[in-house]
Amino acid sequence: MQRDKFISKLLGNERPIWIYTPHGYSADKKPYGLLVLTDGGLYVNAAHVATTLDNLIAAGVIPPLVAVMVDNPDRGRELSCSSAYADFLAQEIVPWARANYHATDRPEQTIIGGASLGGLQAAFVGLKHPEVFGNVLSQSGAFSWKPDGEKEYEWLNRQFAASPRLPLRFSFEAGLLEGTWWWRSLVPPSPNGPPVIDPTLLAANRNLRDTLLSKGYSVHYTEFNGNHGLLNWRGTLASHLIALVGIKPEPKISERGRTLTARSQYVGRYELDPKFAHDFVIYATVKDDSLWVKPSYLRQRPVIAESNSGFRDSEIPDLHLAFIKDEKGNVTGLTLNCGQGDMLVKKLPSPVPSLTGNTTFTLPGHTDAESVAIYGSFNNWIQTKNYCAKERDAWICRIDLAPGKYTYRFLVDGVGLNDPANSVTEDDGNGHMDSVIVIKPK
Template identity: 45%
Template sequence: MPTSVPITSVPPRVPRPSPPVIAVSPRVEALRGAGPDALTRFWAEIERDGAPLIEKDGYAVLITFVWRETRPVRDVLALVNKLVDRADLGRSRMRKMPGTDLWHLTYRVRDDWQATYHLAPDYIASGPGRIAPGSGPGRIAPGSGPEHPQPGGPAGHWGFAAPADSVRLRAVAANGVPDPLNPVTFPQERPPHKSVAVAPAAAPEPCWWRPDPASPAGILDETTVDGRRLWRYRPPGHSADAGPYPLLVLLDGDLWGPLLPVAPILDNLIAAGRIPPVVALLPDGADHATRSTEYACDPGYAAFLAALPSSPAGRDLAATTDPARTVIAGQSLGGLMAAFTAVTRPDRFGNVLSQSGAFWWKSHTPADEEAEWLAHHLAVTERRPVRWHVEVGLDEWVTLGPNRHLRDVLLARGYPLTYTEFAGGHDRLCWRERLGEALTALFTL
């Protein structure tokens, strides 16, 4: 088993082309000088409705992340997926409203944007800045910690941090927590789980991933193949006589099996008549070093994936052998590997579903200066009988350009393609939300 991540599987260090738009929340600004009663009502509304605060702004949305200071803090960071730039954490510092317990940071985003996030408070252990006894709701003792100035608009220069401050902020960012004022969380392999921020148009109905009692449930079980965990999905009413069934091979089964179950997505799509009854194989992505090695266009792993349906674990699924009815799907490096597998084994996989695919990957040679190996390979090789669904987030500044390049190559070479850019980042939340519709683009009735 690999013990380290290949240097070629590490994303390139690409500077963020432009900072996210930091804005001013009218609701928050109305509290300035309004007195403690207004602030008390504000916190009561946040407790009732949940954070973050969402306000319409023309065709866009203002999303305000808030922190209520119950213990003295030096800083609070809003670590929002792909709005935070780890190379410039100063831009993620929340603002302190002077004389109150309110910290806040507002972004202007599209009305269909969504993301997961943590908040990271930098607590002050003792000394000046403690909450003043008897000072009343929302009031902080005079002489409390730093009170950051408010921006008059997009904070073009906000975020500069001295070197020592940058070291401190990196330490603070390593200890993010869920938003205590947001009841909606997104599960992680281990705590702390993340909080969820969703603009009004980001979650259209139906919500395919949410279990629906009205949808008959298929069966998901776990087995092993060559010592690797594998999850298998059978649709409701599965029988060998009803086969052969269309087949989905979905990478990172340890994610889509137990953590973010794909089974309800398939159940709901089948019940709604959006896809035919399908069977699925979900191989474990293994540890980080193994995944980073195998998912980097490894021919041996591609052969393993192609052999899965005929393995002892796959034979009783009554899966099709027709590549036109077989989809291989993955996210990030998994999207790259799904594409590579179909390109090298079109006899087994005739459809690729890639979400935020890591198409920046160069090659297995660290000194190779030619990035985006797969797009270059497709441009100069014979077209295969493979259909594609490719999608990427507009906030993924490392991945967006390579996905657009791949799109252009696929169209120029005459490949059937559906391509989508969504308002969000390199985020499992976006992948889960969008996976159902993506499957309908490739599994035809």
């Protein structure tokens, strides 16, 4: 790790920076990936970023890369969606790193990252300079931020919602203890009514996640059981680097082929008996050579193989899944067992799309999805009623709707997404936004 001083012509100031080079660094090798972090002193001295990088590279989990940690003498101004600071990183810091430390010129190997306001600024830098930074890393990003004078919070979320999808990949997180404002009761009452308090950091991160997914971005999002602090971020930094630039071990072709074939036979939708739970569907998909399940409204997670047809839930270790086949070898269902006996879950047949109606819904992209449905207030939010058909590079669904206002979402392999072509949304009362459509009388 080397400390240096950087003089910016664009900003008209100077600041300390730290440069990390991996063991065995040489300008004669192929260009190195580049990681740029704001709040450089905190990442160097408190988060010990050099130790994290050394360990990940030595373990062969990420490729060797160069990192530049940039200090922020005027943090509040520079890290609040500052165009000038974004230009400084893209037009001064990155070219300097390329010229002096053999850093790559490929955006897909270049990461901009930060924590809190630094996470907010990292996402803004990606929005403004995707030609330089192809990866955004945010730890507890302050995404509820709004410019002075604006009434509505989550300004950056709205910018991503309104802009076309950019060549960016995201890995970000928030803490479960960042989901409350413990000091709300201490805010004195206002003569003009209750004070306007910005959304919790956890809610703002979840909202941004939903927006990015609805636009078709590649998003790795996690939540940790902790609050707003560097000790938490120090522990989770590695997972985001792995998500963005990690090296996936290459299995032998024959082994990989057998694994994919075995996993693929379980892909599909499985519905729990309605007498136990109404409209509860388990979506099974293959991702990164592993079997993943999405149990209805719960989040998607990988399952761990215990046998050829038996798996264990990675988040609920006591929950076991066993797939059932008929005499012809076709998968017909699965059983769930958490120590209280088997519960049968039947496999649903291939979905029949809704293709007639006076209202057409279109979801572009997601061409690798197994099933796409639309659900909302018009069908009592039933997941298994109105399916879409794949037409070229989009999913289409047509439904007969009477005049009125309806809220809705798309459901892509069990993951709910807002309509990327419809900017009109409405809060469902639980902190989640739904798309809104109004059918006018003819």
